[in-house]
Amino acid sequence: MNILFFKITLALYLGGTIAYLIYLLSSQERAAWAGRLLLGLGFVSHCLTLVMRYIEAGHTPVVNLHESLSFFAWAIVGFFLLLRYRYRMDVLGAFISPLALLLVIWAATLPKEILPLPPSLRSYWLPIHVTFAFLGDAIFALAFCAGVTYLIQERLVKSKRIGPLSQRLPSLEVLDEINYRSLTIGFPLLTVGIITGAIWAEYAWGSYWSWDPKETWSLITWLLYAALLHQRLTVGWRGKKAAIMAIVGFGAVLFTFLGVNLLLEGLHSYDGWFR
């Protein structure tokens, strides 16, 4: 049942992405309206996917890569819809919906069967830790999209090509504000994600910090955003530099989430734990 909803979600996100891209190129309000509607419906369907899978699995569905990617995409779309409600900016959708779509397509290619939870993951901290970690990651994804948009917009403004595209994109001030706001929400969420992970590690492994690659990369991400935060709040970095830093930071986020699991070895690949 959850697979069916997942497919519906995928189709709706695809539709939403196409509509948003049309809006970006043609500036037709109808396309923005369609993109919003499709993405919104997709989000509802995505919520149902997660609920159904939770019921069918008997545990929070964030255990394998398919589930994690899907959950990440869900959080990104959710935050975007909130943001769009707050700032009335449809054009960011043209950057965020392809990202969410990409994640969902990737999830679609992976094995989807529900596997029983190994003893090391049978903990109340699983949903708490993972939820905070992904909410933070999703906020940083928004900051990343705002950063990319900022660079494009700045290039357009600087080369004095103030055409329809640059008019449609949010102003540099608004993009910078989104960057700042994302940081002030994403950074505490990342911090709570790391702390809840440490608490869980203390219960499961008897050590709140063991320099396992996942832990280390989350710390690296945290340090980078801490640097950006200090630059913003005290030295007064904003604009382009902050946008670049948001892009670099999101690179670290992605590596912490995916690179560590796919490229490195550690406790977070759970096979090695019980021999």
Add this chain to the structure above:
Amino acid sequence: MIWKLSINIYSYKDLRVKKEEKKRGKERGSFFYSLKLTIPLLILLAALSVIGTLIPQNASEHQYLQLYGKETYSLLKGLGLLNMYHSWWFVGVLVLLTINLIACSLKRLPALWRQVREAKGGYARLGTYLTHLSVLLILSGGLIGAVWGFKGYVEIEEGETADRIFLNNPQRARMPLEFKVRCDAFRVDFYPDGSPREYVSTLTFMEGEEVVLDHVPLRVNHPITYRDLTFYQASYGISDRSSRAILGVTKKAGGGKNPITVKLGKGEIKPIPGTQAQIGFMKYQAKIHDLGEAVLLVLFAPRSSPESFWLFKRLSGVEGWQMGDFTFIFKDLEKRYYTGIQVTHDPGVSVVWVGCSLLVIGMVITFTLRRPQKRQPSQET
């Protein structure tokens, strides 16, 4: 990228900081409370941390030699890259950052105190202050753990009692316990599909002969704390020493249909009743290819050389497996488990948790109160 960014930071001239520095002149220690130091240190720490995720840390010498060869191995070892998060240079950067953090906090203290006393709504500042103090608290918790804490490991067979553990240091030093821990039982629970669901040791804690905690379950994710030690379910295995193979043996030529039962401990050699031959049990394997459980046996028959052979539980079935003048059936293995328990003592943990709580509270205060000061609230509807 990181390199480029740090160059940017150095070349970035912030007027405010410059002015302040001029005003203060060459005041002692001014370098340490400069934010110009903080940001490169944060980025340097991040960059250095990457190394340790690419080079496996604290692996065995054998693994390193296989990975890198002899020369690279000794080079990496010399640079401290094989245990880099505890190397002098990594800890050095951490210490520098800590000094910087303390210096910056001390510098701001008078201004903060003034603001709070005059009730000028310096709560956001207070939040920032709390955030930074809590980071110091977390670091000191880590330091306390590193100095006074230890980690150990103990394996206890079902029915046996342990009064010592082995420390996780290279010497595996033995550390006596002031109390005793008995493993009453160990079991693995399975899901219907056969994958493990839970590992459970049943433990009894005793002071001398007096039972203090009776038959308490120790499960993964559910440690037990007794006195100042915490016990974690970490691994398990089948005890070689106490497990017994149960065999059914029939003499091929003549001898009644009912097999004789022979029970053997590992390494044990017993005569097969009513014959001149002897049978020995060398090894148990839970799985060989997809043939399942098997035992390695040695048959000593008179006037022939000893012969070793694998006897599979499934293949020998009820019909038995012929070997020399006998037919063998692998009936069962009387399993005796041992449980592997990690034992930890870390007096710094509570300090770390207090630090973490304050960190979250400090951040929430900082980020919720900071905004109204910066922007016009009238824009909000």
